[in-house]
Amino acid sequence: xxNLKNLPSVDAVKQLAKKxxxxxxxxxxxxxxxxxxxxIRAKNSPLPQKNTIEGExxxxxxxxxxxxxxxxxxxxxxxxxxxxxxxxxxxxxxxAPMPLEVTKxxxxxxxxxxxxxxNLETGDRGSRYSHIEQLICKxxxxxxxxxxxxxxxxxxxxxxxxxxxxxxxxxVSRGELVEIGGSFRIPDIMSLGGAxxxxxxxxxxxxxxxxxGAISKKTAAILKVHTSNFKLIGxxxxxxxxxxxxxxxxxxxxxxxDFGSGMLDEYEPRLxxxxxxxxxxxxxxDVICFxxxxxxxxxxxxxxxxxxxxxxxxxxxxxxxxxxxxxxCLAALEPxxxxxxxxxxxRLKIPVLKMLSYNGDELKERAQNLCxxxxxxxxxxxxxxxxxxxxxxxxxxxxxxxxxxxxxEIYSHKLKVNEIEKRLRANEIPIIxxxxxxxxxxxxxxxxxxxxDIIKNAIELLVV
Ligand SMILES: *Cc1c(COP(=O)(O)O)cnc(C)c1O
Numbered sequence: 407x408x409n410l411k412n413l414p415s416v417d418a419v420k421q422l423a424k425k426x427x428x429x430x431x432x433x434x435x436x437x438x439x440x441x442x443x444x445x446i447r448a449k450n451s452p453l454p455q456k457n458t459i460e461g462e463x464x465x466x467x468x469x470x471x472x473x474x475x476x477x478x479x480x481x482x483x484x485x486x487x488x489x490x491x492x493x494x495x496x497x498x499x500x501x502a503p504m505p506l507e508v509t510k511x512x513x514x515x516x517x518x519x520x521x522x523x524x525n526l527e528t529g530d531r532g533s534r535y536s537h538i539e540q541l542i543c544k545x546x547x548x549x550x551x552x553x554x555x556x557x558x559x560x561x562x563x564x565x566x567x568x569x570x571x572x573x574x575x576x577x578v579s580r581g582e583l584v585e586i587g588g589s590f591r592i593p594d595i596m597s598l599g600g601a602x603x604x605x606x607x608x609x610x611x612x613x614x615x616x617x618x619g620a621i622s623k624k625t626a627a628i629l630k631v632h633t634s635n636f637k638l639i640g641x642x643x644x645x646x647x648x649x650x651x652x653x654x655x656x657x658x659x660x661x662x663x664d665f666g667s668g669m670l671d672e673y674e675p676r677l678x679x680x681x682x683x684x685x686x687x688x689x690x691x692d693v694i695c696f697x698x699x700x701x702x703x704x705x706x707x708x709x710x711x712x713x714x715x716x717x718x719x720x721x722x723x724x725x726x727x728x729x730x731x732x733x734x735c736l737a738a739l740e741p742x743x744x745x746x747x748x749x750x751x752x753r754l755k756i757p758v759l760k761m762l763s764y765n766g767d768e769l770k771e772r773a774q775n776l777c778x779x780x781x782x783x784x785x786x787x788x789x790x791x792x793x794x795x796x797x798x799x800x801x802x803x804x805x806x807x808x809x810x811x812x813x814x815e816i817y818s819h820k821l822k823v824n825e826i827e828k829r830l831r832a833n834e835i836p837i838i839x840x841x842x843x844x845x846x847x848x849x850x851x852x853x854x855x856x857x858x859d860i861i862k863n864a865i866e867l868l869v870v
Contacts, residue, residue, distance in 0.1 A: 492849025560708030668696025
């Protein structure tokens, strides 16, 4: 039988909690204490009498739990983690981390009023796209550009704007009718955009005459879709765009390219895709679109660039308003594209490019540093050593390339590997790791140098 009269009061628990944590948030503490007391009431188990040793201990324990719960309640659900998986563009972990130059501008635009749709010269209304259109054109070589909510939206918008009855057939190679990132299906997006899918070729081979044979009075466009994000150098498809271009010019049909991840230029030689955005545009793609938060290394958005006449038609479509980007996205894109004005600067400052361009020696040295840092006092508790690893680029497409990397491996005789993984994940700043052969693996490619201490502290907590 419960003896609820022995249940400490909200105030008693709060008072004790505040003695140890004077700066704790009073409001959150109150709800934490109430929640704990409700749980105890519901359990209905015997309580120690007040003002006895047992009673005081119970009160003290309760106040400690209240402090922990307060801190837990104060934490945001969406918060930073350490990505030790080695997957550079991890969709579940928010894809691209952004450069400092970018996040600073997001904060200052967010805190203040801004020139979002205001023309400072005339004092009249301006266009939200004016801030970045010229910059994108300058860097990509396109005549015009517009940005929407994400790349899936960009594909939908392009198809909706450019395929209209009686010209509403869009020719796509069977080999490119893919599902990307779990829920983006080219055929579904096409039908949503009112385009009639005209499949050509076979899954593994589509020839130029397949495209030519499918062209009719109803053809609105040829769509090329980037299926796997990356291919090794030497496996070069440059001719393909140029050849498709010939068909498109001869028949006066626009050539559209859904480039997915969209590396702008050849930043990382091991990762030359079919061709970078720049050369696809140079080789005559009429409209290209790609994600902002994949290899570009910025905010979630879909960037559409290409021939002015076509981009203008896209801009006028009603969906452009529906899919428009917010000011924070634009505040991110301007500093991001400015970094791209200088190729070396881009490689140095844009985290995604930096992570991809580490060489073996750099990664080994960083792994050694991390290993030395955490090994220190832990050597008697845990086996920690440097190991070879394979990082992945990630980003929604089928992973096709493993990047040789280095990391650390952790093994404990006392703790089960799943227990370690769980506790690192439950850390104040969660650390997301991989498990392989009964060991914890952390790939240094995706860990920032300033996160090494977070890992050190978390590892130390494993053995207390
Ligand atoms: C990732 C990807 C998309 C979807 O882009 P989101 O920005 O995630 O909407 C579309 N097409 C291709 C080829 C992709 O790789």
